[in-house]
Amino acid sequence: MILRFDDDLDLNVIAESGQCFRWEKIKNKSGPDIFRIIAGNRVLFICELSRGEYDLSCSENDFRSFWSGYFDCETVYREIRKTVDPSDPFLSPAAEYGKGMRILRQEPFECLISFIISQRKNIPAIRACIEKLSSAAGERLDPSEDERKWLMERRVEKRFFEELYAFPTPQALATLGSDILKSCSAGYRAPYIRKAAEDVLSGELDLKGLEKKDDRELINELMKIYGVGKKVANCTALFGFHRLDLFPIDVWIERVLSSHYEKGFPFDSYRPYNGVMQQYMFFYARSPV
Numbered sequence: 620m621i622l623r624f625d626d627d628l629d630l631n632v633i634a635e636s637g638q639c640f641r642w643e644k645i646k647n648k649s650g651p652d653i654f655r656i657i658a659g660n661r662v663l664f665i666c667e668l669s670r671g672e673y674d675l676s677c678s679e680n681d682f683r684s685f686w687s688g689y690f691d692c693e694t695v696y697r698e699i700r701k702t703v704d705p706s707d708p709f710l711s712p713a714a715e716y717g718k719g720m721r722i723l724r725q726e727p728f729e730c731l732i733s734f735i736i737s738q739r740k741n742i743p744a745i746r747a748c749i750e751k752l753s754s755a756a757g758e759r760l761d762p763s764e765d766e767r768k769w770l771m772e773r774r775v776e777k778r779f780f781e782e783l784y785a786f787p788t789p790q791a792l793a794t795l796g797s798d799i800l801k802s803c804s805a806g807y808r809a810p811y812i813r814k815a816a817e818d819v820l821s822g823e824l825d826l827k828g829l830e831k832k833d834d835r836e837l838i839n840e841l842m843k844i845y846g847v848g849k850k851v852a853n854c855t856a857l858f859g860f861h862r863l864d865l866f867p868i869d870v871w872i873e874r875v876l877s878s879h880y881e882k883g884f885p886f887d888s889y890r891p892y893n894g895v896m897q898q899y900m901f902f903y904a905r906s907p908v
Contacts, residue, residue, distance in 0.1 A: 620674075620675050620678060621674060622673040622682065623671060625671060627719050629720070633720065635905075637902070638722065638723060638725075640742070640749050650773065651666040653775060657785070658685075663676060664676035676762075676769045694721075696895070700714050700718065702889065703896070710896060713902070714896075716902070722863060724861050727829070727855070727859040728826055731815060732792070732815060734858075735812060735815065736812070737851070738851065744804070751803035752792070754782075757786055757791065759784055760784060766780075789816040789817075792813065792815075811847070814845040834856065834865060837856050837860060838856055841855055857897075862894065863895055864890055865893065866894055872897065
């Protein structure tokens with residue numbers, strides 16, 4: 620389908636924003652680069668044809684029922700970006716540099732496990748670990764005939780769509796042996812992954828129920844999970860529960876705050892979208908400019 624979208628949406632920015640780990644950019648010599656996105660047990664191929672016009676491998680019905688929500692299409696990020704103080708010497712250029720950022724609506728369990736894995740790993744290592752886990756325990760995903768036709772017409776190599784796996788379910792992760800978790804490069808995080816999966820299965824961890832909590836309660840409950848600290852809890856809440864006012868602080872953001880906000884970041888000025896501001900800052904801080 621062809622999507623015409625009159626708001627901020629830059630696939631490159633989102634792919635490198637650190638909020639998602641199952642996006643892969645496919646270089647295309649005969650046309651625009653294509654992004655492969657795996658979210659839960661769904662796969663989408665998408666490319667930008669021109670400014671504000673996108674070509675998607677899914678049907679209009681699939682877009683309306685799932686992908687529109689995933690991309691948070693109902694939120695107008697252009698208007699959020701306009702609230703940035705133009706006199707702010709860091710956030711103002713960061714918001715301009717990160718124009719096109721959106722906070723994806725990711726599945727809470729996948730998001731929780733992904734950010735447990737993220738501890739003391741760089742982004743390529745996080746992605747590699749998640750792909751190994753998905754290959755080891757996830758359901759195989761096969762494109763439909765219409766999707767396969769879309770891919771072949773755009774000359775996408777088969778290696779990008781013939782061996783795809785969904786993110787593992789809690790049951791699948793809970794039953795993985797220690798040797799398999801080790802081979803997936805989970806390292807010291809392996810018991811955290813297994814315990815989170817077991818707690819979801821037993822009902823001790825009710826992710827659906829956590830959706831009803833306010834931000835502070837949600838963070839407190841997430842921090843009760845084995846192996847989850849403040850940063851992982853905030854990332855899970857922002858990206859997995861779509862709490863757009865939460866502001867995860869890692870080493871990159873710590874540097875920004877200490878270098879540019881000696882008197883403190885003006886959180887009150889940006890409520891309820893401090894998490895969006897954090898993403899602009901994080902993306903800009905890690906950029907080569």
